Amino acid sequence: MSNKSIFKTVRGLFIPNADMVNEAGGLAYELSPKAALAQYAATGCFNQTFYADAGEQTDHVIEIAGKLDGEFVAKTAVFPAKKDT
Numbered sequence: 001m002s003n004k005s006i007f008k009t010v011r012g013l014f015i016p017n018a019d020m021v022n023e024a025g026g027l028a029y030e031l032s033p034k035a036a037l038a039q040y041a042a043t044g045c046f047n048q049t050f051y052a053d054a055g056e057q058t059d060h061v062i063e064i065a066g067k068l069d070g071e072f073v074a075k076t077a078v079f080p081a082k083k084d085t
Helices: 004-010 033-043 054-065 070-081
Strands: none
Touching: 033 054, 033 070
16 A cells, blocks of 8 residues: 555646536536447437436437537447347
8 A cells, every 4th residue: 555645746636627517517527529429329328317318318419429420420329239249
């Protein structure tokens, strides 16, 4: 275990500051449009969640998809449906 009195000066030095506020009102890190769309597709959370309903999530996905090229959106749409063979 490190000596906290010696190493405390670098604690948090290399961690970037949060750059947005999430649906819960907390500080968060903004994802790139590609990462955000991939996260929605991979988690499959187009449903009622604690902080956003399905309509809000769908609107957000449509907004994100409008910023990206069609090929990436299409690949992202089919990726979660792939099954291991």
